[in-house]
Amino acid sequence: MTDLPASTDRKLGLVIDLDTCVGCHACVISCKGWNTENYGAPLSDADAYGGDPSGTFLNRVHSYEITPEEGPAQLVHFPKSCLHCEDAPCVTVCPTGASYKRSEDGIVLVNEDACIGCGLCAWACPYGARELDALEGVMKKCTLCVDRIYNNTLPEIDRVPSCVRTCPAGARHFGDLGDPDSDVSQLVAARGGMDLMPEQGTKPVNKYLPPRPKQDRAEDLDSLAPYLAPVAEDQSGFLGWLDKALDRLPGARSDEEMS
Amino acid sequence: MHPAPSVIIFTTFSGLGFGLLLFLGLGLPPVTGWVAFFLYAIAYACAVGGLLASTFHLGHPERALKAFTQWRTSWLSREAWLSVAALLVMGIYAFAAVFLDTRLTPVGILGAALSLATVSSTSMIYAQLKTVPRWHHWLTPAHMLGLSLAGGALLAGQMTVAAALLAVAAAVQVAHWQVGDSALARSGTNLASATGLGAPGRVRAFEPPHTGTNYLLREFVHVVGRRHSRKLRLIALTFGYGLPVVLLVIPAAPHLLGALAILSHLAGILASRWLFFAEAEHVVGLYYGKRAA
Incomplete structure (x- = not known):
């Protein structure tokens, strides 16, 4: 049923470190790969090698520029996938019961056999976490790699979502956010983890760690500049004579004209 | 939002059709026989045609019957139930009016109420969405209900x-x-x-x-x-x-x-x-x- 569980035993989810993410999109590719080759309908592409490629992705990395009042701008890479909300609006709008939130671990899933592809759940999601697959006609979304995390045939180190396992920067963390003593909960507490669009009232389980204030800014470097050894601007000796001689040749342009 | 022809046709025509059914159910005008047949044909063509159009944008229309299961939480599911109930009840009323020359007033009033409820549930599909602030307002149901009533009166x-x-x-x-x-x-x-x-x-x-x-x-x-x-x-x-x-x-x-x-x-x-x-x-x-x- 599309009633949301009153509470879930665990709140499995991701913690994404915006300070560490380098925007390499490796999580996007590993997600696409795992979820195309494994559980459920594959994530299709249209015109993949043509002029107007588009396809289904469960995880997409945006990039944002932050311009503070003073100081230089900062670039933040921003991976976005399903936040497995406690108050998931996508679940309650579903007319068929295909969308549901698991009471045991809080994962929001789609039963693809019951999905009529009406798209209303994607309308109800403020995060753009759900995409209707153009080829299969069913709604696709992040499963938190439910077919990995409980999969005893995989080595234990691989029993985390594919994006987490792949991230080369260690910017993605997986765990139980309902347990205040878990690693992810402690990380959220230590780094001021935040909700996306809290005013939408979705109570997302996934948290984002804000980028740390940068210490090594250009102004800081400038304060050391007077102490740096000056670079010679006027050449002397043989090289100085050669430079001037070449300048005097017909057709030669001076440095000022070149710049 | 993408203005898909299927949803535009669906909301416009089903709104008109159920609006007309509402007035017919209330006996405005109190028609029987061939005139009634003609008016009900228009009402059902609009209402059913609109509902059918809405299935065109589905990825899997063959599973549409499953949409009746989640009436406890989903306005779309409630709309499915209410529309079928309204069409069935008004079908009985229309049958009596057209072929038996009788107007079953209580049935008509129930059908009118169900027609109104159907349009309300359609409007709630949009009004419930916090993700679309323009729709997330009581004016959205007011707008759709007002149009359905006005269009229904016009057709009637x-x-x-x-x-x-x-x-x-x-x-x-x-x-x-x-x-x-x-x-x-x-x-x-x-x-x-x-x-x-x-x-x-x-x-x-x-x-x-x-x-x-x-x-x-x-x-x-x-x-x-x-x-x-x-x-x-x-x-x-x-x-x-x-x-x-x-x-x-x-x-x-x-x-x-x-x-x-x-x-x-x-x-x-x-x-x-x-x-x-x-x-x-x-x-x-x-x-x-x-x-x-």
Whole structure:
């Protein structure tokens, strides 16, 4: 049923470190790969090698520029996938019961056999976490790699979502956010983890760690500049004579004209 | 939002059809026999045709029956139940009126109430969405119900009632546009809240996830030019509301003018409904830097 569980035993989810993410999109590719080759309908592409490629992705990395009042701008890479909300609006709008939130671990899933592809759940999601697959006609979304995390045939180190396992920067963390003593909960507490669009009232389980204030800014470097050894601007000796001689040749342009 | 023809046709025609069924159920006009047959044929063509159109945008229409299961939480599921109930109850009433020359008044009143409830549930599918601030307002059900009632009265030939209802519906329409234009800004959802990055400074979408388009952009990000929108609003107001009222208040107007009023109304409402979708800003557009707010 599309009633949301009153509470879930665990709140499995991701913690994404915006300070560490380098925007390499490796999580996007590993997600696409795992979820195309494994559980459920594959994530299709249209015109993949043509002029107007588009396809289904469960995880997409945006990039944002932050311009503070003073100081230089900062670039933040921003991976976005399903936040497995406690108050998931996508679940309650579903007319068929295909969308549901698991009471045991809080994962929001789609039963693809019951999905009529009406798209209303994607309308109800403020995060753009759900995409209707153009080829299969069913709604696709992040499963938190439910077919990995409980999969005893995989080595234990691989029993985390594919994006987490792949991230080369260690910017993605997986765990139980309902347990205040878990690693992810402690990380959220230590780094001021935040909700996306809290005013939408979705109570997302996934948290984002804000980028740390940068210490090594250009102004800081400038304060050391007077102490740096000056670079010679006027050449002397043989090289100085050669430079001037070449300048005097017909057709030669001076440095000022070149710049 | 993407103004898909299937949803525009669905909401416009089913609204009209159930509006007409409502008036017929209340015995306005108290028709039986062939006249009744003709009116019910129009009502059912609009209502059923609209509902069928809504299944065209489904990925798996063959599973549509499953949409009856989640009435406890889903307005779409409630709409499925209410529409079928309204069509069945009004079917009994229509059968008696057409073939038995009898009007089963209690059945008609129940059918009218169910028709009203169907249009309400349709409007709630849109009004419930917090993600589309323009729709997330009581004016959305008021707008759709008002149009359904006005259009129903127009089709049922209730000229005085129709003129009054059209005037009310026009006022609601203008209010819906006015309130809607600032809805996203008032919702408190913006790029800063969407990314959580507002504290250090001003946030700007620098680079989208992909060079090409995707489902989210196709479905949720439709930008209508302001001049374009103003023109269409004028068209919707003139043809959907203004002209029909003028044609209705002409004393002793011939049937032809009534038919003209209906056609004009339909054209205007299709323009209005196109705008209803095309102008609706889904908050996911913020992530793509596609919204000013």
